[in-house]
Amino acid sequence: xxxxxxxxxxxxxxxxxxxxxxxxxxxxxxxxxxxxxxxxxxxxxxxxxxxxxxxxxxxxxxxxxxxxxxxxxxxxxxxxxxxxxxxxxxxxxxxxxxxxxxxxxxxxxxxxxxxxxxxxxxxxxxxxxxxxxxxxxxxxxxxxxxxxxxxxxxxxxxxxxxxxxxxxxxxxxxxxxxxxxxxxxxxxxxxxxxxxxxxxxxxxxxxxxxxxxxxxxxxxxxxxxxxxxxxxxxxxxxxxxxxxxxxxxxxxxxxxxxxxxxxxxxxxxxxxxxxxxxxxxxxxxxxxxxxxxxxxxxxxxxxxxxxxxxxxxxxxxxxxxxxxxxxxxxxxxxxxxxxxxxxxxxxxxxxxxxxxxxxxxxxxxxxxxxxxxxxxxxxxxxxxxxxxxxxxxxxxxxxxxx
Numbered sequence: 592x593x594x595x596x597x598x599x600x601x602x603x604x605x606x607x608x609x610x611x612x613x614x615x616x617x618x619x620x621x622x623x624x625x626x627x628x629x630x631x632x633x634x635x636x637x638x639x640x641x642x643x644x645x646x647x648x649x650x651x652x653x654x655x656x657x658x659x660x661x662x663x664x665x666x667x668x669x670x671x672x673x674x675x676x677x678x679x680x681x682x683x684x685x686x687x688x689x690x691x692x693x694x695x696x697x698x699x700x701x702x703x704x705x706x707x708x709x710x711x712x713x714x715x716x717x718x719x720x721x722x723x724x725x726x727x728x729x730x731x732x733x734x735x736x737x738x739x740x741x742x743x744x745x746x747x748x749x750x751x752x753x754x755x756x757x758x759x760x761x762x763x764x765x766x767x768x769x770x771x772x773x774x775x776x777x778x779x780x781x782x783x784x785x786x787x788x789x790x791x792x793x794x795x796x797x798x799x800x801x802x803x804x805x806x807x808x809x810x811x812x813x814x815x816x817x818x819x820x821x822x823x824x825x826x827x828x829x830x831x832x833x834x835x836x837x838x839x840x841x842x843x844x845x846x847x848x849x850x851x852x853x854x855x856x857x858x859x860x861x862x863x864x865x866x867x868x869x870x871x872x873x874x875x876x877x878x879x880x881x882x883x884x885x886x887x888x889x890x891x892x893x894x895x896x897x898x899x900x901x902x903x904x905x906x907x908x909x910x911x912x913x914x915x916x917x918x919x920x921x922x923x924x925x926x927x928x929x930x931x932x933x934x935x936x937x938x939x940x941x942x943x944x945x946x947x948x949x950x951x952x953x954x955x956x957x958x959x960x961x962x963x964x965x966x967x968x969x970x971x972x973x974x975x976x977x978x979x980x981x982x983x984x985x986x987x988x989x990x991x992x993x
Contacts, residue, residue, distance in 0.1 A: 597657070598685065602664045602695035605631050605771025615693045619667070624659045627667030630792075644677075652656035652684055656683045671697035674842045675717035675739055690932065692732035698736045701769040702794045705776065713796075716865070721893075726797075728862055728890025730756055731807050736797040740765075742790040749797070750784035757805025762798040765789055778848065808889060812836065812859050818889065820881045824852035826917050826942065829968050830986055831855055834940045835863075837962070837990040838913045844865050848913040849901050849929060850874075850918025854882030854894070859948075860913075868893070870908055874900040901929035910934060916941040920948045926955060927987045933993050952989040961991025 599618045611619070619625065624640040627847075631826035632641045637745065645651045657665065671694040673677025679692045684924030699715045701706075703884035713735040716725055720741055726749060729736055738749060746765050752760050768788035777786050781797075784934045798899045801807055808814055813832035819825060826834065834856060837844065851871035861869045869882045871894060873879045879898040886894040897904050902924040920943050929939060943952050956963040965987050972981040 594663075595658055595731065596656070596664065597689055597691055598664050598666060598681055599691045599693065600672045600681060601670055601693045602629055602668050602670050602672050602676075602678075602697075603634055604695045605671060605768045605774070607771070608636060610695065610770065612693075615695075618665050618691075618693060621663060622665035623662040624664050624931070625667065626655075628663065630671075631667035631669065639665070646952075649680070654683075660751065664943075669698070670695050670701075674699060674715075675719055683809060696770070698739065698766075698769055698794045702737055702766045702796055702972055705769070706796055708735060708762065708796075714737070718745055718749075719768075722887070723752055724887040724892040725890060726889060727756065728753055728810070728865065730758055730799060730801075730890070731809070732799065732801040734797075734799040737796075738795040738797060740793045740795050743791045743793065744795070745867070746786065746789060746795050747784060748750065749795060749860060750779075750781040753781035753797070753799075757802045758799055760800035760926075762804055763798070764795065764796040766794050767793045767796060806969075808862075810862050810864075814859060814889075819853045819855050819858070819885050820888075821855075822878065822881075824918070826852065826855050827983065830942065830988075831859060832941065832967060833916055833966060834990075835859055837940050837988075838862070838915060838938050840864065840867055841912070843868075843913035845909060846910065847905070847913060847914045847929065847932070848873065848924065849905070849916045850920075852878060852880055852894075852917055853884050854896070856880070856915045856917060857970075858885055858889050858891055860915075861886070861894050864891060865985035868895075870895045870897060870911075872897045872899065872901055872904050874898070874904075888943075901925045905929070905932065909934075911937065913938040914940075920951050921945070927950060930959070935993050937993045938990065940988065943987045943989075944984050949987045952987050955991070956989050959991050961989060963987070963989050 595688040601615045624637045625641050668676045674697040678692050714729050715737045718741050763779045765777040774808050810945040812835035815830050840860045843866040846860045846922040848871045851873040854871040857869035857871040861867050870883050879896050882896050901919050919925050943949050967985045969980040971978050971983045
């Protein structure tokens with residue numbers, strides 16, 4: 592793409608051409624080439640050359656704009672182009688200096704205006720081309736959610752998910768064609784949802800109501816062990832909380848969970864913030880499959896699962912901001928590969944329960960510093976007619992920051 596070329600991205604609402612302001616109208620009419628989806632392109636009068644996006648888009652993005660270098664290019668987007676829209680994709684690829692954004696009112700803003708919801712009272716989740724299980728992360732008593740639907744089938748899929756999670760009493764409002772002449776609101780509850788013939792262009796508002804069979808999962812580390820499907824290879828609740836406190840799941844950062852077992856550390860890292868990313872590396876296929884199910888059930892379906900043995904399975908993975916080693920610590924090369932992958936400020940936490948793994952942790956501590964502790968957890972349990980303490984295996988934990 593030419594260094595001088597500027598891409599103007601115009602947000603357009605369901606009210607079409609009439610709803611555009613003067614700067615947006617000028618950008619469209621003065622363009623030589625107009626890109627957009629078929630629906631957006633149909634909303635504006637004839638004039639510029641209109642080109643629909645190719646499929647797939649991303650692999651063709653550079654060649655698409657290179658073919659029109661030196662021409663005045665405008666892109667049409669729905670509402671605010673930076674709310675789960677093409678504007679975000681273009682800024683990431685070409686930089687903010689080359690992309691000029693002229694937004695319309697976003698669909699989440701319109702939805703909240705229609706419902707009288709303050710912006711800070713609701714979480715916005717995009718389901719456009721994404722797994723509906725993302726909603727599970729945000730389920731909580733009395734939570735308000737604004738869901739950007741992928742199509743007309745999304746409300747029914749969300750209603751089924753809510754009911755399965757014990758939130759069948761939740762109120763659902765489908766807001767169709769917001770801002771346009773065909774705008775309509777359709778209401779119901781998740782458990783009784785039976786609406787058909789919904790518009791493909793819709794936003795779904797959810798007011799969560801937890802039933803007696805619901806088991807809401809807070810985003811803080813330390814979910815109960817029974818929140819995960821596992822075969823015993825699980826970083827237990829108290830140890831998991833201690834590990835995540837040292838891993839420091841800052842928003843948008845990437846974790847490697849090496850020897851992931853049930854994937855509990857990767858799942859909880861991902862739940863800490865919707866932009867967090869994680870890769871769970873597990874050599875046993877049956878455990879890798881369980882990680883996938885745990886990720887879906889707990890609302891982080893974008894978690895990546897790699898089936899294979901470290902260190903070989905680590906080759907080619909994106910560089911992590913933090914690494915947790917829950918298994919395979921004594922395998923030659925695993926600890927060295929994880930340390931080598933971390934940049935400045937990267938964190939590593941490793942657990943060991945055997946003498947051999949403790950030796951590896953002690954050696955790492957001696958060479959790199961950090962913190963070396965032992966964690967002993969005991970639980971109250973019946974002892975004859977009384978109650979005594981039942982100890983779990985003591986775990987040695989080494990944590991360090993580059």
